[in-house]
Amino acid sequence: MRTLWGTAALLLCLSACTTTSSVREHPAVLRYQHVANVHEIRFTNPVQLPSRLEPVDFVRPRDSSGFWAVFVLCEADTSDIVLPGFRFNVDDVRIQYGKYRFGPLQPYTLRYQGSLDLNTPKDTPLIVQAIGAEIHQGPRSTVFERGHFTDLHFRFAIFVPRALPNYAGEPLQLRYLGQPAILHDNGYPPSDIRVAGGSGGGIAARCLP
Template sequence: MRKLTINMCVLACLAAAGCTSVPVDLRDTVVLHYQHVANVHRIDFSSPVMLPHRHLPVESVAPLASQGFWAVFLLCGVDVTGAGVPSFYFDVDRFRVRAGRQRFGPLRPYTLRLDDSADLNSRFDTRVIADAVAMEIQEGPSSQVFRHGYYPRLDYRFAIYVPHALPDYAGDELTLRYEGGRTMVLGNGYPPSDIPVAGLGAMGIASHCLP
């Protein structure tokens, strides 16, 4: 019954988009369900972060471009029930935000301001900063193997950095994609909250998917 429901939903979505020629056979496809819960514009660290080439610890980070933000998502569920899918390897770094022809993924150097200074994240410390941001925002594992089956109510939270303004973006749900394997990524349609500052374990950011 669940598989029939998913196929009917996919058919409806494709028909609405005028894509009736796209195949909807999900036997070899993993379906990932998500909710876009927040857009965050600055992150204050619970504990100062020491960087390898900076004398002072970093207490906060903000986008270099004033309209950049972290898009925060919840992975609500994973459907690995397709007859041709024995298992699925999940890696949070394979998620991408898609906006038109642009795609955004892992943090890149020289896109963040450190504290209120003119210093930017460099190629030497970007991984450290990305890990510190994950410590504040992320809930759930960074990677996991899902065996054949259906996994609801996961509520794995993670953030993807969007370094600049998106044309015509009005604060609605962003499109999420997963790189690697045959996957279909479906949002539940709820708009995200707009949060000026996050920190202290991501207080104020939703941690459970809405039905």
């Protein structure tokens, strides 16, 4: 009886280990372009916030060296994934710069239109939504079935709240926290844009070949 139970346990272990290994060995491959670094975002429609009587027309980083890194997802190759689909969610994308990692906007990191007022925890989701309306294109979340998807051009921004040591304007590297994925940039350096959104300058909306 012990032998039978031991054999069954071993088979279950091998099955689980094989499944886990397969998922790890066959990640999705995502290709992107870091198109711009933006230092101020203006809102086409001023944002009314709980913490202020007057609406907000634009936001800047609390630290003057901060910026929004804007990316375009060019293509997704999910041909070899083990699971039936790959869920891409902008909120699971991170900038990885050495030991530093940046993701969703955090409270108290932005100033409202040059004032001393900072984004509060209650304000932050509304500010995120307003920034998305100016910068983002394509879905924030979608599922790719197995296949090779090109010409996606999903644009999104990740806020970098302070200066990056020794950063000289090269493309920033991305990591994904959801399902296993390998992310590659296409090698083009980002543009440096002082103001975007509203009446500000435009941002590239498509990947270069």
